[in-house]
Amino acid sequence: MRYELYYWSGIQGRGEFVRLALEDAGATYTDVARERGDQAIMPFLRSEHAGALPFAPPFLRAGRLVIAQTANILAFLAPRHGLVPASAAGRTFAAQLQQTITDVVAEAHDTHHPISVEQYYEEQRAEARKRSAAFCAERIPKYLGYFENVLERGDGLHAIGRRHSYVDSSLFQLMSGLEYAFPNTMKSLRRRTTHLRALRDRVAARPNIAAYLASPRRIPFNQDGIFRHYPELDES
Amino acid sequence: MRYELYYWSGIQGRGEFVRLALEDAGATYTDVARERGDQAIMPFLRSEHAGALPFAPPFLRAGRLVIAQTANILAFLAPRHGLVPASAAGRTFAAQLQQTITDVVAEAHDTHHPISVEQYYEEQRAEARKRSAAFCAERIPKYLGYFENVLERGDGLHAIGRRHSYVDSSLFQLMSGLEYAFPNTMKSLRRRTTHLRALRDRVAARPNIAAYLASPRRIPFNQDGIFRHYPELDES
Structure with a gap:
């Protein structure tokens, strides 16, 4: 199809x-x-x-x-496409994890748009600084601590069971986006994200993913997307 | 079970x-x-x-x-429990609608906590007024306009096909919560939410739901929940 x-x-x-x-x-x-x-x-x-x-x-x-x-x-x-376990329990857990990724992505968006999506970042900069400070200090550690814990409870390498799933690719994207947007915060969390960083590297090395990331089909991170790098929002 | x-x-x-x-x-x-x-x-x-x-x-x-x-x-x-159509297409659409309800519920929460969930409302009141103004002026009309459209494209009564589903109950709860938190805004949208308001009444009249709502098991809306009524956040 x-x-x-x-x-x-x-x-x-x-x-x-x-x-x-x-x-x-x-x-x-x-x-x-x-x-x-x-x-x-x-x-x-x-x-x-x-x-x-x-x-x-x-x-x-x-x-x-x-x-x-x-x-x-x-x-x-x-x-x-074989990107999730066949069992109902495996699929349900995958959906749960992906929906949690949805939540953190929405919060990452709101760091630069804490008041309204109809206004420019520059119109809500003061509030963005406050929201980002809370996001970096409380929410990133909480979410990544959770996903790190999920990996530790499993085989240490995969979100679900012992095989690659779409949740692993989504965690790669989450890590990549947070590292682009909040490099200082993510650096400070290096020791607490060892499994997630290894997973990110493993996913990036999958042949189809590696080919995609090296192709023009992969749009670079930029200041119009959800993950944006404003240095003033990453001061931790 | x-x-x-x-x-x-x-x-x-x-x-x-x-x-x-x-x-x-x-x-x-x-x-x-x-x-x-x-x-x-x-x-x-x-x-x-x-x-x-x-x-x-x-x-x-x-x-x-x-x-x-x-x-x-x-x-x-x-x-x-027979609360969704058996077809894969019906279940997928139901999941899509429920995940959209998740999004608007998160935004409703952030009207009173636009900066941090770790701080009290009183500590983020100024930002809450701004975020609520945008939520009431832009987001509630956009989301409810969307769900109203979904009902119109169907049989006018149900979110999915021609039968009651869990999405209808969730839309009842969304309408109830928004009406509790933002009565002025919701009143101003009465003419644009005719199908949603009829659905809300129909769901409330389902025997098991009606019995539940009349029981002590139904916790009243209050100022600790997601939908909170602060008059200063509903000035439209």
């Missing part, structure tokens, strides 16, 4: 979690907005199509299905 | 979405912290048990499984 991914063409954003799964699987897909422009997304948001209505990108077209919400797209794709 | 729900005993919070599904299904469950106190939750958060590790409540014990993340718990429970 040829998938169609709909996500903003200029950023990694939430779509990157889906791109990584598709690339890792060696799936055939079109990154629609990168080929046809962001306006290709709009008819779906305006309810001018059949199938499920997305609230926002990313969404995936798979045959007649339209599927939105990052964690939901991944839960749909993964069993079709 | 007797389920065990673990959630803070003093608030509706995120746990209420699970309570509503369990009550609607007529399932047998123990609301553990309400019987044994909130400290019964802690061993699970401290990793002192077998099974999946939760990041935070709510989580559900079902036999040997431990399942966390509200949308994930509901996706697990619903097919076992």
